[in-house]
Amino acid sequence: MFLWGGRFKKKSNKSFLNFNKSLSFDYILVKQDILSSIIWSKTLLKCNLINNAEQNIIENCLIKIKKNVKNDLSIILNSDCEDIHTWIEQEVIKRIGSIGKKLRTGRSRNEQITTILKMWCISIIKKIIISLKSVQKKILHLSEKYIDIVMPGYTHLQIAQPIFFSHWCLSYFEMIDRDKNRLIDILKRIDYCPLGSGAISGISYNIDRYKLAEDLNFTDITKNSIDSVSDRDYVVEILSCSSIGMMHLSRLSEDLIFFNTSEANFIELSDKITSGSSLMPQKKNPDILELIRGKCGRVYGSLISILVVLKGIPMAYNKDMQEDKECLFDSVKTWYDCICMVSLVFENISLNKKSCLKSVKNSFANATDLVDYLVAKGMTFKEAHILVGKIVLYSISKNKHLNEIKLYILKTYSILFEEDVYEYISIEKVLERKNSIGGTSKKQILNSIELARKRV
Numbered sequence: 001m002f003l004w005g006g007r008f009k010k011k012s013n014k015s016f017l018n019f020n021k022s023l024s025f026d027y028i029l030v031k032q033d034i035l036s037s038i039i040w041s042k043t044l045l046k047c048n049l050i051n052n053a054e055q056n057i058i059e060n061c062l063i064k065i066k067k068n069v070k071n072d073l074s075i076i077l078n079s080d081c082e083d084i085h086t087w088i089e090q091e092v093i094k095r096i097g098s099i100g101k102k103l104r105t106g107r108s109r110n111e112q113i114t115t116i117l118k119m120w121c122i123s124i125i126k127k128i129i130i131s132l133k134s135v136q137k138k139i140l141h142l143s144e145k146y147i148d149i150v151m152p153g154y155t156h157l158q159i160a161q162p163i164f165f166s167h168w169c170l171s172y173f174e175m176i177d178r179d180k181n182r183l184i185d186i187l188k189r190i191d192y193c194p195l196g197s198g199a200i201s202g203i204s205y206n207i208d209r210y211k212l213a214e215d216l217n218f219t220d221i222t223k224n225s226i227d228s229v230s231d232r233d234y235v236v237e238i239l240s241c242s243s244i245g246m247m248h249l250s251r252l253s254e255d256l257i258f259f260n261t262s263e264a265n266f267i268e269l270s271d272k273i274t275s276g277s278s279l280m281p282q283k284k285n286p287d288i289l290e291l292i293r294g295k296c297g298r299v300y301g302s303l304i305s306i307l308v309v310l311k312g313i314p315m316a317y318n319k320d321m322q323e324d325k326e327c328l329f330d331s332v333k334t335w336y337d338c339i340c341m342v343s344l345v346f347e348n349i350s351l352n353k354k355s356c357l358k359s360v361k362n363s364f365a366n367a368t369d370l371v372d373y374l375v376a377k378g379m380t381f382k383e384a385h386i387l388v389g390k391i392v393l394y395s396i397s398k399n400k401h402l403n404e405i406k407l408y409i410l411k412t413y414s415i416l417f418e419e420d421v422y423e424y425i426s427i428e429k430v431l432e433r434k435n436s437i438g439g440t441s442k443k444q445i446l447n448s449i450e451l452a453r454k455r456v
């Protein structure tokens, strides 16, 4: 069935018809299209464009279609309709005859598609927010479980300063919190109902757009009919959010892949979420993390794709816009799946306390604290920094750590060194002193966890 035809003399070319179709992916919007159609039929009733009985018949028919689709999606997928709007109209007419032909009165697919796409986006955003919160809870759980595990903190992938594993965990809590807030922010801007805008210029019938919006669970209505049918900012915003969210998950994966190497050996991933090699029997690979890192690429691709699609489209609706859906659906699903996988990783991770500590002890992670020691004794930071650099060089040449350098040697560098230096640069003290808000001291971490709990 076609939604047009009167002005055409020739039959459509088959390849063109296939090229033009979107049903294979926009079927996903069936629930939203049925709901908006029910609400539209009520609008038609209020405008006396259909009578009570007709509205009832249309509504009941749509409810039945919804049930049938729920049981068997193939009734849509096996059809050769152009899109989900066409399929629903065809189904309605097939079931209730000519009354069904009234459903389309005054309504354009241009406003219909963006209305139902917005409805779909709102519900998926809410679902993603819940999944992000769930990951945040897992992060807090893990932070508490491994609250005392010391590990090296890196900059430039060089050991920088000691941190607690929980501190590392909490850094991802913050990133995910921003991802969540970005989505909450989008919800505010997306919440304007475009229905009632017509194809471009508005509608000739006396419809109540506010009531229509309210019935479809929107807070407000769009203000310009041309913009209503042309706006896809919300798709761009969601893809932008997904990209940032995936970037965070990818960095998290990269961290864990590194922590999981035989060289670092900080964590172990359970057999439940790792896979083996077909050739090398010793292997236990973190495929799950590599896939998350890899899938980031397709989400970035979608963001670029929609930006390029939209940049040259003249006002108002153009069919180019149909290209918004596959990338949006794919990216949102990818992001959601990856969030669930990260949750699974957090449930199936264990820490190797000894390796974490050994790595800190075998490093110069306390060198900054040796500088701080001298500063506390009155030396300028600049001088102390140079002096400790020399001591580090000496230690490397002797294959020793800073705490193994004898006091009489240290004194050859500065008379300010006393016996108390060893306690000052011990890992415990180094960690304890990082007590600025958000720092790695246990006190701060406990505080951060407590505050974070309130945020989820």
Ligand code: ARG
Residues within 6 Å of the ligand: 022, 026, 083, 109, 110, 113, 317, 319, 321, 322, 323
């Ligand atoms: N499938 C179309 C889309 O996704 C629906 C709107 C079609 N409108 C039109 N005038 N052809 O954008």
